[in-house]
Amino acid sequence: MDFLRLNDKSVLVIGVANRKSVAWQTAQVLSESGANVLYSVRSEERAATVRKLAGDVPVFVCDFEDPESIAKLGKEVAAETDQLHGIVHSIAFADYSAGWLPFHQTPRPAFLQAVDISCYSLIATAETFRELLEPEQGSVVTISISTTRMAAENYGYMAPVKAALDSTVCFLAKSFSDFSNVRFNAVCPGLLKTSASAGIPGYVDSYLFAEQATLRKRAVQTDEVANTAAFLLSPRSSGINAQGLVIDAGMSINYFDRQIVSPDS
Template sequence: MTEDTTQQPTFDFLQLADKTFLVMGVANKKSVAYRISQMIEQSGGEVIYTVRSQTRLESVAKLLANRKVIVCDVEKQDEIDALANQLGDEGVSIAGLVHSIAFADYPEGIRPFHETTRAQFLQAVDISAFSLTSVCNALKDRFTKDASVVTIGISTTRMASESYGFMAPIKAALESSLAFLTKSFSRFSEVRFNSVASGLLKTSASAGIPGYVDSYLYAERVIPRGRAVQTDEVAATAVFLLSPRSSGITAQSIVVDAGMSVNYFDASVVKAVTDSEVG
């Protein structure tokens, strides 16, 4: 009896193969956007990248070697339009967009929310929230009929975390826009808009936020499993939302916090706080 060595076909669950995705926001190998792009490529998809500046392009040149990378500063409408025109001229059809872009200016560190300046707030809204709408509008003719758009949010916009400064209201605006984009795009397509609402992550960007490390360590104590959310857990959820397997999900924020939100009153954490107050 001879052994059948015929290779069995691999079941392509995510159905990303031979599709093109645009990933915005890769800063380094720790970026959520980078891990998403790696998973897309591992699933047979092609990724086109955008970065915000020539300087960033040079810093990720080795990381994204042999990939197509386009400079696009989302604060500049002409660069967004140039991106759309370039993809149009090249006949690119986009099956999915990853919007992993956020920026807030804290020149004097984290200050009380009521001291936020108009310039700080409006710039953060422009880059972190409105850019999703402006990019999608520019790319509307490049999307396939059933394309999926995924942005990266935060696990809650109602928790007044001092270490996050004024970004929670900005992320709330981003999250709200998902419903309105879904509705307006439904007039001519089936493009879906969703968010991965991530818990605290250990990334290069977060490490620069004053007080963030302490909040991250606290999250590890509160999360039932005793381990913080991993970047790959957020990335994997995003990739699922990009895939046709999530075709029934739109205008939603999928929370990936490893259960932190159900465990704020963990007995050991409460005891640690009350014991410190007694001491």
């Protein structure tokens, strides 16, 4: 049974790094649902990785800091398919090479680069594929975080960047509503085990704490995020637009869990 109604629909997945990434897991759910998945990655090395994982599928290389590269991606995808039903935007980057710094000492170049790659790339993607997205049931899903209101020192300036991404989802949804029914939503997971998260200073300790703060005492899994992303891409979620769906296994309501507050009691 084609519950998601994605059979033979074309979906562009942007940002696969490896088999642990949310983008890859989402692509697997889409493929299992019969969708035709196209991939965009940031380098030829990543393209080789995806081809090893996915086989003979369209894989494009795009540097989202380069407008010409984004325009080239648009032409390449249009040559491969005459319509996109959906886009998965799973791109984020932060330069932590300067080491851990208090937030007020955030380097300007690092912050602006993070905004460009992690947030503006969604705007650029939407505009590039505006004519290719199916106007009645098209869906764009980006990957955010469960909350941008918790000031975790080690996550630093990426929380404000993700807050900008969350707002961008709303503005794109409104903007596209002038001429289409294309929907824009975000999947907002709690802490995950991914290669991207491994680069965040002190992430492991935060991950272990977050796991204990969930109601089930088990961390959010990447496939749970992927399942939600696939649902948001499908016509089954047609009434959901300009939203961020939080997937945190109840962590956000469990700050005062007695096992955390009084572990020895």
